[in-house]
Amino acid sequence: MSDLDNGTGNGTGNGTGRAADGIDESVTAELARLRDSIDNIDAAVVHMLAERFKCTQQVGHLKARHQLPPADPGREASQIARLRQLAENAKLDPAFAEKLLNFIIAEVIRHHETIAEEAVTSEGTSS
Numbered sequence: 001m002s003d004l005d006n007g008t009g010n011g012t013g014n015g016t017g018r019a020a021d022g023i024d025e026s027v028t029a030e031l032a033r034l035r036d037s038i039d040n041i042d043a044a045v046v047h048m049l050a051e052r053f054k055c056t057q058q059v060g061h062l063k064a065r066h067q068l069p070p071a072d073p074g075r076e077a078s079q080i081a082r083l084r085q086l087a088e089n090a091k092l093d094p095a096f097a098e099k100l101l102n103f104i105i106a107e108v109i110r111h112h113e114t115i116a117e118e119a120v121t122s123e124g125t126s127s
């Protein structure tokens with residue numbers, strides 16, 4: 001039984017069209033339908049982020065192997081410009097899209113720095 005299901009069957013079971021909490025059953029059903037979609041979207045976001053981090057981990061190792069700096073401000077500037085445009089076209093707030101990308105990239109840079117430090121440490125302990 002879901003959190004929104006009062007356990008009386010399909011409807012409210014009391015003939016009023018309202019559940020015990022006083023919320024109209026059509027509202028409850030609409031909320032449940034929208035929340036199902038939100039849950040699917042959140043799952044997709046998590047899976048997409050996991051794939052992105054798998055790629056950036058590989059970038060981190062590549063950069064560490066070739067002593068490249070963790071951050072690339074030029075690349076970030078073009079990613080932000082591109083994402084802001086995509087957001088605008090999709091009617092999403094571009095400032096929000098930029099903040100989200102910056103948040104993700106900051107985490108990636110942290111990972112890159114850890115990978116680079118580990119590479120230096122293991123260099124010192126090899127042979």
Ligand SMILES: O=C(O)C(=O)C[C@]1(C(=O)O)C=C[C@@H](O)C=C1
Pocket residue numbers: 056059060070071072073075076079104105108109112
């Ligand atoms: O493309 C790179 O060079 C990366 O390290 C990946 C990434 C990103 O997460 O997109 C992260 C850090 C850089 O400053 C730029 C981009």
